[in-house]
Amino acid sequence: MLMFIALILSYVLGSVPNGLICGKLLWNTDLREHGSHNIGATNAWRTIGKAAGILVFALDFLKGVFAVLIGLYLVGTSLALVLCGFAVIAGHSASLFLNFQGGKGVATGLGVIAMLLPKVTVVVFVVWLIIVYFTRYVSLGSIVAAALVPLLAWLFNNPGEYVVFGIIVAVLIIVRHKSNITRLMNGTESKIVAGGR
Numbered sequence: 639m640l641m642f643i644a645l646i647l648s649y650v651l652g653s654v655p656n657g658l659i660c661g662k663l664l665w666n667t668d669l670r671e672h673g674s675h676n677i678g679a680t681n682a683w684r685t686i687g688k689a690a691g692i693l694v695f696a697l698d699f700l701k702g703v704f705a706v707l708i709g710l711y712l713v714g715t716s717l718a719l720v721l722c723g724f725a726v727i728a729g730h731s732a733s734l735f736l737n738f739q740g741g742k743g744v745a746t747g748l749g750v751i752a753m754l755l756p757k758v759t760v761v762v763f764v765v766w767l768i769i770v771y772f773t774r775y776v777s778l779g780s781i782v783a784a785a786l787v788p789l790l791a792w793l794f795n796n797p798g799e800y801v802v803f804g805i806i807v808a809v810l811i812i813v814r815h816k817s818n819i820t821r822l823m824n825g826t827e828s829k830i831v832a833g834g835r
Contacts, residue, residue: 644712648705648722652729655736656697657682678741680776695745701726702749720803723750742814744780747807754800758790774829777818784811
């Protein structure tokens, strides 16, 4: 029963559309009507500005962190942490409040990974930062970083369930970037402006 409650809470937490809420309340902007139409941090940065992008990223990241904490305190097993991680990412990507639409799960997934795989998180974040700094393609950084998670989780001798989590999340994030991959290959992907607005 506690596991079920933890999963439901994690999914509902993941479903909270931070980008949409912050955009409308603080900047009178519906992110779904601008840019890539995504409610995530990258579109918030491009559409509204740096402050919005950072705020949305932080809030989405914290969803992942708190979901793992829910699993930890309600159940306490490594499997519970992983399943709550899946649930919060599922909620973010298929929000209960947005007709099961949502973001791509990068920031929320990073929050989960930060709790489960802190060493891996440091490495993939540095890789992401380097790629984005030199190419200005957030999507490329996210795809490469996601692909590295399961490999690094395995190299750092993490528990098997964490490695499996990394594989599934990497596949999910890469699949949700399918349109970005097409644009990258065509040379039409949007770059992020260094300073925001």
